[in-house]
Structures are given as C-alpha cells and as structure tokens.
Amino acid sequence: MxxxxxxxxxxxxxxxxxxxxxxxxxxxxxxxxxxxxxxxxxxxxxxxxxxxxxxxxxxxxxxxxxxxxxxxxxxxxxxxxxxxxxxxxxxxxxxxxxxxxxxxxxxxxxxxxxxxxxxxxxxxxxxxxxxxxxxxxxxxxxxxxxxxxxxxxxxxxxxxxxxxxGLAPPPPEPGSTPPSTPHAAPTPRSTPPSVRERLRRQVRAAAIVASDEDDFLHRLRAAGLRVRLRRSRADNSVTGYAVSHPTSAGSDQQPWFGGGQLAPELSLPHLRGRWAQTPRTPETPVPTTPEQDQRLWQQAGDAVANATNDLTRSPEPLSAQSAHAVADLLTTTAAAFPEPRAQRLTDAAELLHRAIGGRHRARPPAPDARAIRLRSLARLVGLMGYLSNDRKSAAAVQLLYLLAGFADNLATLRQAQQRRAQAAAASTAAAYLHATARDHRRPPVPPAPPRPSPVTPPKTSRQPTRSRSR
Missing domain, CATH: 3.30.930 (BirA Bifunctional Protein; domain 2)
Structure with a gap:
C-alpha cells in the first residue's frame, strides 16, 4: 500500500x-x-x-x-x-x-x-x-x-x-538483507488489470516503438483501439488524443481516456518531445540477422549496466528521464517473451516507472543523451519480435538479470531516501524479474517415458516328477 x-x-x-x-x-x-x-x-x-x-x-x-x-x-x-x-x-x-x-x-x-x-x-x-x-x-x-x-x-x-x-510486507530497514533477496516468485495479482491500466500499457508500448505521431496513431488503431483526436478551434491542429477499447455487441459503452489521464508522459506534448529527441536514422537499423539480434541484446545489457552504475554516482547521478528509459526498455523486452512471463515483466516495468517517479511536469524535460540512447535501444528491441532461438533467449535472460540488478539498486536507494512506497515498488519489480529469468532458464521437464507393461512369462507344461519306488 x-x-x-x-x-x-x-x-x-x-x-x-x-x-x-x-x-x-x-x-x-x-x-x-x-x-x-x-x-x-x-x-x-x-x-x-x-x-x-x-x-x-x-x-x-x-x-x-x-x-x-x-x-x-x-x-x-x-x-x-x-x-x-x-x-x-x-x-x-x-x-x-x-x-x-x-x-x-x-x-x-x-x-x-x-x-x-x-x-x-x-x-x-x-x-x-x-x-x-x-x-x-x-x-x-x-x-x-x-x-x-x-x-x-x-x-x-x-x-x-x-x-x-494481509497486503505486501514493507521492505527491510537499511543495513538488513536487501529488500528483494531472496528472490521468491511474487504472489500473482488477485484481480485483472483495470480498463485504464490495460489502455496505459498498450499506449505506452505503441509510443516506445513508434517513430513519429502518424506511426503512433497507426499502431494504436492496429492494436484494436479506438482513437479520438482533440483539435484546436483556432487552426484545427491536433492538440491531444483519447483512446478506448472497442465496444462489443451487448456490452456497455467503453470509457475514453486521454493520454495525460493514462500517465503524464503519455500526453501528446510529452510524446512529441520524446519523438523529436529520439533519432530515427540509418545509424540504428532494425536487426535483420541473428548476429545483429545478438549484438542488440548485448548493447542493451551494457546500457543497463552503465545506468545501474550511475544510479547513485555523485555529483551527477542518473537522471529520472534515463531511469524511465530503462523501464521502457523492459516494456519492449517483455513483448519478446511468451505469456504469462510477458505479463509479469510488463507489471515489473510499470512498477519501475512508479519507483522512479518525477514525471509530473507541464513540459517535457530537456534532452538527455543517455535517455535518447536507451530509448533507441528500447525501440529496436520492440521491433525485433519474439525470441526465436536459444542464443537470443540466453541474451534476453542476461538482460533480465541486469534489469533486476537495476531494480535492486533502485530499491536500496529509495529505502535510504526514506521513500518507502517507491522502495517497495522497485523491490517487487526486482522479484518479478529474477523469478522470470529463473523460470525461463529452467529447462522444461521432459515427459517421463512410458513404463513398459509387465510381461507375463508363458506358462510351460511340466511333467510331474515320478519317484521310483524301491
């Protein structure tokens, strides 16, 4: 709570x-x-x-x-x-x-x-x-x-x-065992996500991968969402948007939510600033070969490791904008995993955003070179698709462990700052990540071979032994 x-x-x-x-x-x-x-x-x-x-x-x-x-x-x-x-x-x-x-x-x-x-x-x-x-x-x-x-x-x-x-226990005090250790699999949520929560996740995933505003709106509609644009009365320019799930036959009217109602960073002005800052040049091509896929996972892991090292660095610690970009990378990484692991990783990404905080601003923040780099990697990971072979799967699991380390360090930082709610969110995210990585690395248990049915030896007719009488 x-x-x-x-x-x-x-x-x-x-x-x-x-x-x-x-x-x-x-x-x-x-x-x-x-x-x-x-x-x-x-x-x-x-x-x-x-x-x-x-x-x-x-x-x-x-x-x-x-x-x-x-x-x-x-x-x-x-x-x-x-x-x-x-x-x-x-x-x-x-x-x-x-x-x-x-x-x-x-x-x-x-x-x-x-x-x-x-x-x-x-x-x-x-x-x-x-x-x-x-x-x-x-x-x-x-x-x-x-x-x-x-x-x-x-x-x-x-x-x-x-x-x-009987809710989630608080993280331990500083100096004790780290809040997410040992990493037991967290108890799954007892209720499904709300309509707003599902819309926020779909809109966030589209915004991370989109190259510009038109691409973003196209991806929302391709995902099956209804989109409504808000226009200025002065020049008829687009000033905002709202999304809703489609209404099926016999169901109630689905509610509409503006981008800013879903999350502050999903408002149209913030998204336009994000797309303007993130390059879409041939310098960052979409991976097309297994070698390029492998290289992308390694680059993403290196970027997360560097962000973890700089999380508490003084006098220039990691900016909130870059930390949110790490959570965006986790969002697109989740799409590469099958259900229900993808859902658990998406939950972890939302928890990371909550643990980072600092997004309630009227205007988008100034460009951050590290955030731009992480966002570019997040977009490419989102375009890469599912894990198709063992090498990609091993590299993705390694990235999950690095993201878990980032969440662990963030939980420790928030606990030291006496920001208990954010420490609990980061701790839960770390537990989700460790549990998913551990489950994905565990090889599936092969089915037991069928046990042969017992063979009854054929009956042989034996002549009774006659004793000789003397």
Missing amino acids: ITQVHARGTFVGAAIRRAYAARDVTDLVPQLIAAWEGSGELSDLEATARPGGYDTGRLATMLAEPLRDVNTPPPRPVWRCTLELDPAERRLTTGEWAAAVRDLLDEAGLAPHGDRHGVRWIAVAHGDARIDIVATLVRQDGRTEPARDGRRRCVNATRNLERRF
Whole structure:
C-alpha cells in the first residue's frame, strides 16, 4: 500500500473536487465510502454527477462548517491524503477500505475512534485500488488539530494496515538483507488489470516503438483501439488524443481516456518531445540477422549496466528521464517473451516507472543523451519480435538479470531516501524479474517415458516328477 500525504491546502471545495476528479487509477466512478463521526447517512452526503464533473458544493459546505465557527482558523486548514494499492497486492472491499481509513486517521491522531468532536473528513474511493481522504483541521469543538508529524504517523499506520489486511510486507530497514533477496516468485495479482491500466500499457508500448505521431496513431488503431483526436478551434491542429477499447455487441459503452489521464508522459506534448529527441536514422537499423539480434541484446545489457552504475554516482547521478528509459526498455523486452512471463515483466516495468517517479511536469524535460540512447535501444528491441532461438533467449535472460540488478539498486536507494512506497515498488519489480529469468532458464521437464507393461512369462507344461519306488 502506498501512502501519500499531500501539501496542505486553503480551499475545501477545491480539495473535494480534486478528490472526485482524481480518476487516474481506475475507470470506475468515484464513490463516498466513509465520513466523520456523526456525519449521518453517506447517501445524503454523496456528490451528484453532472455534465463535466460532480456537484460537491453541499459536501464542501458541511466539511468547512467548523472553520466558519472559529475566529482565527489556521491559514491552510485542508489536509489530504491518498492511499493506493500496489499492483501485486490484493484489492480491498468497500468495507475493508472504510475500516482502513478510520484506522489510519485514528493512528495518525486526526480522528480518534469514538471522538464525536474530532475533525470532519471524507473518503472517496476510485474502484478498489485507491482512496482519497480530505479533512479540515479544525475540530468540531473549536480546537485546531495541529496534525504534527502527520506523514510519519500515516506511514507507520500504513504498515499496520498491510499486516492487518494481509497486503505486501514493507521492505527491510537499511543495513538488513536487501529488500528483494531472496528472490521468491511474487504472489500473482488477485484481480485483472483495470480498463485504464490495460489502455496505459498498450499506449505506452505503441509510443516506445513508434517513430513519429502518424506511426503512433497507426499502431494504436492496429492494436484494436479506438482513437479520438482533440483539435484546436483556432487552426484545427491536433492538440491531444483519447483512446478506448472497442465496444462489443451487448456490452456497455467503453470509457475514453486521454493520454495525460493514462500517465503524464503519455500526453501528446510529452510524446512529441520524446519523438523529436529520439533519432530515427540509418545509424540504428532494425536487426535483420541473428548476429545483429545478438549484438542488440548485448548493447542493451551494457546500457543497463552503465545506468545501474550511475544510479547513485555523485555529483551527477542518473537522471529520472534515463531511469524511465530503462523501464521502457523492459516494456519492449517483455513483448519478446511468451505469456504469462510477458505479463509479469510488463507489471515489473510499470512498477519501475512508479519507483522512479518525477514525471509530473507541464513540459517535457530537456534532452538527455543517455535517455535518447536507451530509448533507441528500447525501440529496436520492440521491433525485433519474439525470441526465436536459444542464443537470443540466453541474451534476453542476461538482460533480465541486469534489469533486476537495476531494480535492486533502485530499491536500496529509495529505502535510504526514506521513500518507502517507491522502495517497495522497485523491490517487487526486482522479484518479478529474477523469478522470470529463473523460470525461463529452467529447462522444461521432459515427459517421463512410458513404463513398459509387465510381461507375463508363458506358462510351460511340466511333467510331474515320478519317484521310483524301491
């Protein structure tokens, strides 16, 4: 479980609208699942849907009521927190999420159990993988809740919730055994990916391999996705895109997602910057012979090894842009493996992106030579196709071990930085990679030869022995 305590805000209405609009984890509509002691029926508080969003005015008025009853409210009285499940963790029911939120707020000191004079808060669920919590830091008895050391308390509460609900255990503290050692095969996810998650993976795979915008749109349509372009009213130029799965007969209408809703780096401006930075010249031809394939796998492995060495190098550590390019290389490498190993590797790539972080920027980052090199290799690996012989398979497995080493080092780095959620994501990715490489190297067990049926010796007629009488 990943916990994020956001910076405190000023306007209650804006925080609630953001909680209801934060549909970046699941394709389901937001739902109010829990509220403060004495709030009454949740159905009476629930925001109503309207064109373009939700009407949260009444809910914001009730949540902000304690603020209006004090003479000097705190300058930033709005507290917001997000709880999100890791892809490898089982999903929680609505009742479990409500209990988890109440326990977290109790252990964080914001809303102790049974305190009807505590702060007012709400919890909005987006499917079964994410919860947004909004609270106002003036208690109903007029006292201000300082919420001191809220982030540390919430992180400790999250660890207790993981143990209580049987979720993924936290990585060990620095100085102990590395978080992903030993590398046992992780427990497979209990629920299939959401619609948004599947779209994000398909769009990311197309963006990595595409040479330009037209090629990207062609690959999306070739993958069976519906594509809708957003155009400027001024000059009719394309400013964005949205994708959806096709609607089959007798099924409900499939939701549409813009590129920026799938992931920040999948918005059209970011993708255009990516394609402009990544060369598509004859200097990087698509492999056509086994020797070229072998050379490409070796080049990819060398690039990952160098990125791992530079991950913690001072004073110029590996940039986030280059680290995300390593995860892109893993995405295209996954396509070369058969199912279900390809799915496990794709999960590992998504976890690596989460562990790296640092992608929420309005504009694409400046060009990075190492990132450009890694992206070029990722594109060529994606164009190469399936593993067709033992030499290619051995080279691909070697690359998986190098990628696992990168994830291991990233987990150690994030743990030292006290970024526990990202350390857990990198640790799980490393475990996926080690397990897949180990399984792929293990030769298949040949079927046992049929056991010969027992042969019954033929019966021979023997004459009885006659004894001579004397």
